Amino acid sequence: MAVYTDVGDEDLAAFIADYDIGELVSFKGIAEGVENSNFLLRTTAASFILTLYEKRVNEAELPFFIGLMQHLAGRGINCPTPVRARSGAALGRLAGRPAAIVTFLDGVSVRRPRLPHCAQLGVALADLHAAGADFAVHRTNALSLPGWRPLFERSADRADEVQPGLAAEIDAELGRLEAEWPKALPAGVIHADLFPDNVFFLGDDLSGLIDFYFACNDFLAYDLVICLNAWCFETDLQFNVTKARALIAGYESRRPLTPGERAALPLLARGAAMRFLLSRLYDWLNVPPGALVTPKDPIEYLRKLRFHQRVTGVGAYGMTP
Amino acid sequence: MAVYTDVGDEDLAAFIADYDIGELVSFKGIAEGVENSNFLLRTTAASFILTLYEKRVNEAELPFFIGLMQHLAGRGINCPTPVRARSGAALGRLAGRPAAIVTFLDGVSVRRPRLPHCAQLGVALADLHAAGADFAVHRTNALSLPGWRPLFERSADRADEVQPGLAAEIDAELGRLEAEWPKALPAGVIHADLFPDNVFFLGDDLSGLIDFYFACNDFLAYDLVICLNAWCFETDLQFNVTKARALIAGYESRRPLTPGERAALPLLARGAAMRFLLSRLYDWLNVPPGALVTPKDPIEYLRKLRFHQRVTGVGAYGMTP
Numbered sequence: 001m002a003v004y005t006d007v008g009d010e011d012l013a014a015f016i017a018d019y020d021i022g023e024l025v026s027f028k029g030i031a032e033g034v035e036n037s038n039f040l041l042r043t044t045a046a047s048f049i050l051t052l053y054e055k056r057v058n059e060a061e062l063p064f065f066i067g068l069m070q071h072l073a074g075r076g077i078n079c080p081t082p083v084r085a086r087s088g089a090a091l092g093r094l095a096g097r098p099a100a101i102v103t104f105l106d107g108v109s110v111r112r113p114r115l116p117h118c119a120q121l122g123v124a125l126a127d128l129h130a131a132g133a134d135f136a137v138h139r140t141n142a143l144s145l146p147g148w149r150p151l152f153e154r155s156a157d158r159a160d161e162v163q164p165g166l167a168a169e170i171d172a173e174l175g176r177l178e179a180e181w182p183k184a185l186p187a188g189v190i191h192a193d194l195f196p197d198n199v200f201f202l203g204d205d206l207s208g209l210i211d212f213y214f215a216c217n218d219f220l221a222y223d224l225v226i227c228l229n230a231w232c233f234e235t236d237l238q239f240n241v242t243k244a245r246a247l248i249a250g251y252e253s254r255r256p257l258t259p260g261e262r263a264a265l266p267l268l269a270r271g272a273a274m275r276f277l278l279s280r281l282y283d284w285l286n287v288p289p290g291a292l293v294t295p296k297d298p299i300e301y302l303r304k305l306r307f308h309q310r311v312t313g314v315g316a317y318g319m320t321p
Numbered sequence: 322m323a324v325y326t327d328v329g330d331e332d333l334a335a336f337i338a339d340y341d342i343g344e345l346v347s348f349k350g351i352a353e354g355v356e357n358s359n360f361l362l363r364t365t366a367a368s369f370i371l372t373l374y375e376k377r378v379n380e381a382e383l384p385f386f387i388g389l390m391q392h393l394a395g396r397g398i399n400c401p402t403p404v405r406a407r408s409g410a411a412l413g414r415l416a417g418r419p420a421a422i423v424t425f426l427d428g429v430s431v432r433r434p435r436l437p438h439c440a441q442l443g444v445a446l447a448d449l450h451a452a453g454a455d456f457a458v459h460r461t462n463a464l465s466l467p468g469w470r471p472l473f474e475r476s477a478d479r480a481d482e483v484q485p486g487l488a489a490e491i492d493a494e495l496g497r498l499e500a501e502w503p504k505a506l507p508a509g510v511i512h513a514d515l516f517p518d519n520v521f522f523l524g525d526d527l528s529g530l531i532d533f534y535f536a537c538n539d540f541l542a543y544d545l546v547i548c549l550n551a552w553c554f555e556t557d558l559q560f561n562v563t564k565a566r567a568l569i570a571g572y573e574s575r576r577p578l579t580p581g582e583r584a585a586l587p588l589l590a591r592g593a594a595m596r597f598l599l600s601r602l603y604d605w606l607n608v609p610p611g612a613l614v615t616p617k618d619p620i621e622y623l624r625k626l627r628f629h630q631r632v633t634g635v636g637a638y639g640m641t642p
Contacts (some may be wrong), residue, residue: 006433
């Protein structure tokens with residue numbers, strides 16, 4: 001939830017005058033995204049989202065994100081599409097911050113995904129990977145294996161405040177991940193944060209994907225297990241193998257996993273659980289003064305990690321071994 | 322800025338199924354209102370605002386607010402209009418809270434009002450007072466004269482932290498207001514919080530009034546001086562007599578002030594400044610943990626109060642004495 005920067009009507013009017021998007025009808029800050037300020041902008045032509053990129057975002061990376069959304073939209077992916085100003089630029093400046101206008105996507109995110117949601121997510125994820133295959137810009141995943149230990153070290157001395165023994169457990173698992181992490185698997189542009197909040201449905205039909213600000217280059221199957229962790233555990237943290245089967249089958253209906261990917265899935269899933277465990281642990285221990293949102297529970301991802309540690313093969317994910 | 326309560330898609334779907342407003346297309350928390358959770362709700366039919374009333378709102382008062390908006394809309398005022406469920410009720414329950422759906426108003430609030438904005442505000446305020454004249458429900462203004470000293474007493478011992486001598490200055494002014502406050506003036510339903518945030522314009526035309534959650538019964542001219550204080554001082558706190566003249570002339574084009582109201586204006590304006598000085602002082606000294614918003618500077622209203630203390634007649638407001 002956000003809206004950090006206040007935008008005055010005169011600044012806004014001057015900004016949108018550079019775009020061919022009609023006359024301003026309404027403008028409201030919306031509670032979407034945690035890193036940036038987002039506004040719903042309605043004009044006589046359509047609805048848009050105006051994003052102001054706040055200080056936590058690396059300005060040098062914005063062309064990657066903007067370019068990726070343009071690229072994916074051009075390949076038929078339903079994602080926010082950056083709107084170009086009359087100058088041709090899709091990235092402008094408003095209230096002292098980098099700013100972009102993107103198209104508004106209809107749809108509502110689901111809190112408790114059901115089977116059809118998981119199946120469609122799998123299809124959409126594979127389509128996203130296919131559409132990103134020829135995107136020329138590269139962005140390293142700062143939250144993959146090489147980033148985990150440095151992130152852990154920022155929380156290590158206080159991790160046991162959250163749960164006794166947590167620091168040792170993470171340290172041991174990081175050692176195993178560092179030893180066993182795959183060196184080569186099919187790679188490309190991944191979303192890297194495709195939680196239910198970032199997937200819209202209209203009725204039961206998937207209508208779009210949003211929030212590409214963690215997108216990067218990494219193993220494609222790593223994106224799939226991020227989804228597995230985010231969509232296929234019930235609220236009591238029981239793993240729902242039927243949802244996993246639906247998700248993976250949806251994905252494989254467009255792109256069958258390679259034998260190497262299949263074999264690596266449990267390990268990748270442990271890594272994906274570790275990534276969110278570590279970022280949540282850090283956020284849990286470092287709630288900024290003024291935060292309106294309760295940080296998410298890191299232990300949820302510890303339990304998901306432990307589930308995957310016990311997995312002995314892809315049968316646990318509903319796949320034919 | 323708000324959105325305190327998270328609403329799940331299933332709860333929302335069940336809630337709106339009771340309304341004849343089309344199919345859900347989009348749903349986003351918006352940063353509007355400081356007391357309640359607000360969501361922009363788009364359906365296949367139209368856009369709406371869904372409000373969940375949070376704990377700071379007295380549930381017993383909701384029928385007043387809902388009924389008032391219905392009444393005013395029925396009299397042609399452009400304000401959010403509560404939408405009735407099929408049962409006929411305009412107030413429902415969602416996520417454990419009282420909830421209402423109101424129509425969406427187009428328009429944008431202006432940060433730096435200009436003369437035409439002030440003139441139209443005066444007209445709209447008089448129209449609001451006329452439309453409210455036959456509203457049968459009564460709500461006492463908890464933030465008028467009898468409420469000020471109790472509110473002050475909650476900040477008195479710390480007021481000098483904000484500015485040395487502030488407590489004594491407020492105490493003395495409260496004494497004068499208590500001695501001189503008018504006993505009888507034309508009264509009725511007032512908005513009581515018609516700051517620029519709560520007035521929408523489309524281009525230069527006033528398109529609607531929002532946020533009736535301070536509305537109450539009080540002197541009509543008190544509403545006018547709340548606007549005078551909120552709209553007619555420049556950002557450097559210089560009083561702009563031309564804007565004041567435009568505001569009051571706009572108001573009087575629909576309802577001329579009585580001689581008693583004219584004579585009372587400076588005193589009423591001091592009272593209106595005191596009311597916001599006191600609430601801002603309290604908020605300044607009691608920032609809740611987790612607040613995302615910087616509280617508004619109480620000293621702004623001290624300076625407005627002092628301006629009106631020096632006023633010797635309505636000529637200072639651009640009126641013919």
